[in-house]
Amino acid sequence: MKIFISIIAYITLAPFLGAILAGVDRKITARMQGRVGPPILQPFYDVLKLMEKESLVVRKSQNFYVVFFLIFIIFTGTLFFSGKDLLLVIFALTLAEIFFVLGGYKASSPYSIIGSQRALIQMMAYEPIIILAAVGMYMVTKSFYITDIISYDKPLFYFLPGLLFAFIYILPMKFSKSPFDLAYSHHAHQELVKGMTTEFSGRSLAMIEVAHWYENILMLGFVGLFFANNILIGVALTLSIYFLIIIIDNTFARVKWEMALMSSWIVGLLFGLGNIIFLFFVLR
Amino acid sequence: MSYLKRSPWVIHYDGTSCNGCDIEVLASLAPRYDLERLGVINTGNPKHADIFLITGSMNDQNREVVQNIYEQMPDPKVVVAIGICATSGGIFSECYNVLGGVNKVLPVDIYVPGCAARPESIIDGVEKALKILEDKKHKLVAMGLGTEILAIEPANIEDAAEILALQKLAYQSEAELYNDFAFPPLMQTLSELKEDFKTIIFFKAVMNGIIIGSVRGYVKDDTCYIYRRIVHPIYQNLGIGKKLMNEIEFHFGFASRFEVFTGHKSKRNINFYERLGYRMFKCEKVNDKRHRVYMEKFADRI
Numbered sequence A: 001m002k003i004f005i006s007i008i009a010y011i012t013l014a015p016f017l018g019a020i021l022a023g024v025d026r027k028i029t030a031r032m033q034g035r036v037g038p039p040i041l042q043p044f045y046d047v048l049k050l051m052e053k054e055s056l057v058v059r060k061s062q063n064f065y066v067v068f069f070l071i072f073i074i075f076t077g078t079l080f081f082s083g084k085d086l087l088l089v090i091f092a093l094t095l096a097e098i099f100f101v102l103g104g105y106k107a108s109s110p111y112s113i114i115g116s117q118r119a120l121i122q123m124m125a126y127e128p129i130i131i132l133a134a135v136g137m138y139m140v141t142k143s144f145y146i147t148d149i150i151s152y153d154k155p156l157f158y159f160l161p162g163l164l165f166a167f168i169y170i171l172p173m174k175f176s177k178s179p180f181d182l183a184y185s186h187h188a189h190q191e192l193v194k195g196m197t198t199e200f201s202g203r204s205l206a207m208i209e210v211a212h213w214y215e216n217i218l219m220l221g222f223v224g225l226f227f228a229n230n231i232l233i234g235v236a237l238t239l240s241i242y243f244l245i246i247i248i249d250n251t252f253a254r255v256k257w258e259m260a261l262m263s264s265w266i267v268g269l270l271f272g273l274g275n276i277i278f279l280f281f282v283l284r
Numbered sequence B: 001m002s003y004l005k006r007s008p009w010v011i012h013y014d015g016t017s018c019n020g021c022d023i024e025v026l027a028s029l030a031p032r033y034d035l036e037r038l039g040v041i042n043t044g045n046p047k048h049a050d051i052f053l054i055t056g057s058m059n060d061q062n063r064e065v066v067q068n069i070y071e072q073m074p075d076p077k078v079v080v081a082i083g084i085c086a087t088s089g090g091i092f093s094e095c096y097n098v099l100g101g102v103n104k105v106l107p108v109d110i111y112v113p114g115c116a117a118r119p120e121s122i123i124d125g126v127e128k129a130l131k132i133l134e135d136k137k138h139k140l141v142a143m144g145l146g147t148e149i150l151a152i153e154p155a156n157i158e159d160a161a162e163i164l165a166l167q168k169l170a171y172q173s174e175a176e177l178y179n180d181f182a183f184p185p186l187m188q189t190l191s192e193l194k195e196d197f198k199t200i201i202f203f204k205a206v207m208n209g210i211i212i213g214s215v216r217g218y219v220k221d222d223t224c225y226i227y228r229r230i231v232h233p234i235y236q237n238l239g240i241g242k243k244l245m246n247e248i249e250f251h252f253g254f255a256s257r258f259e260v261f262t263g264h265k266s267k268r269n270i271n272f273y274e275r276l277g278y279r280m281f282k283c284e285k286v287n288d289k290r291h292r293v294y295m296e297k298f299a300d301r302i
Helices: A002-032 A042-052 A061-081 A086-106 A110-141 A146-150 A161-175 A202-227 A231-251 A257-282 B020-029 B062-072 B084-088 B119-145 B157-170 B172-178 B190-196 B240-251 B267-275
Strands: B009-014 B051-055 B078-082 B098-100 B110-112 B150-154 B201-207 B210-220 B223-231 B257-263 B279-285 B291-298
Touching: A002 A042, A002 A061, A002 A202, A002 A231, A042 A202, A061 A086, A061 A202, A086 A110, A086 A146, A086 A202, A110 A146, A110 A161, A110 A202, A110 A257, A146 A202, A161 A202, A161 A231, A161 A257, A202 A231, B009 B020, B009 B062, B020 B051, B020 B078, B020 B119, B051 B062, B051 B084, B051 B119, B078 B084, B078 B119, B084 B110, B110 B119, B150 B240, B157 B172, B157 B190, B157 B201, B157 B210, B157 B223, B172 B257, B201 B240, B210 B240, B223 B240, B257 B267, B267 B291
Parallel strands: B009 B051, B051 B078, B078 B110, B223 B257
Antiparallel strands: B150 B201, B201 B210, B210 B223, B257 B291, B279 B291
């Protein structure tokens, strides 16, 4: 019954929370740049407007992939928030992302293809760190189940500070923020128009936006696992990490894909794998 | 309620502007004026945009680019011409390579004059464009829902007076374009038009019981001659002209060749017919002010 409630809560509340977070993000970004900024509810207005617009497609199947992107993101989120296996969550999330990349390839515009290729490179960059984070959590709590991980009596970041750092390092890729907004971004017109989402318009673009809200909440939930033993402190720290990501977004320029890939692997190896090797000797 | 007003995404194209207006467009997005507080995002992608901001005059090289961007934008959409060059060609309008303002190429909804246009007036133009955007949305929704049913049907002699009134209204802009108010469609009398009904097939586009568009044509020697395609000014750019053309081509489907004509300065008409598969084959002088461009299409191309 509890699982059922958490699934319903995620499906209904996550898009609202995600949209409000996106609105707060735009407001804070505007204030950092000395602007007034749009209203907090602006992301809702954007999506509702997109629903009213005509949907132009290059190939019909591109929208089909976007539908599956949304469905699998929701599926992944429900797995996560109902406390299921963390590994399954990671693989389902990868599958969802792959659907999105396929949609970008299917649209066959040069910009969306460049965006899709960069999205694949980004996946190569962040997937090892996400899997290492799951491994680190397993080594501490002896379980891959999220219910067991959150009921562990000490906060996990005591044991996994390196992994937390590596995870924060790759978070801008998942939120598609500078310095890693290579695949698609509102701020890269000259370089790649709108990247993967270039050829999507109207309803399918609205679906992509909603899927991102779900995904952002899921990723913040993942960050929250590091501080899960106290809910209030956990939420506060997770939100402050989100704020940190916004500051990073406004501070750094976009990097090249080589830099994104190499730096995240170096960070993953040094801090992620280093942390796990350290744990291996300490917890033995 | 429509959310178009709350989230207008713009695309900005620089025709042959001196960059004065471009810088003012970007200035209205920058911190001092901050258009984003109204939800405006500069998308750089026509497929995501609602408002097309154009600066600079049109010429033969950027004409196709501008049309391409316009056609990639999903409906509903509005065009805002910013600066005096985009409005009328400005001081460059007499240049041999300048076609004139944006309205020579696209249907412009809002003109923002100025050299350069001030950010305040650009913001005002965008604000006014939002109202038009919403009107267009209502019309599209009404047509989609069937509350305003658009019917294309054959016209008969009782419609002659209404069609004549519409014809005189619709041809005003053409007459202004050539500065020739002795235009045959404007001079036609009711009795002449009634006479036409005996030999020519008329089609009408009816919305809410009012005729808002019409086209006529006849067949001679296996060639279908289509002419006087008219649409009420406020219903233009909603695809009604295309529906009329499709209907009359379907009606005369047995003809092996279709022929249309238009004035040499009416670039938008020429582009419209080119999109329907017509090709130019002849240009004839009518009088000092006006040449007639003839365009044809063969049945196997349909």
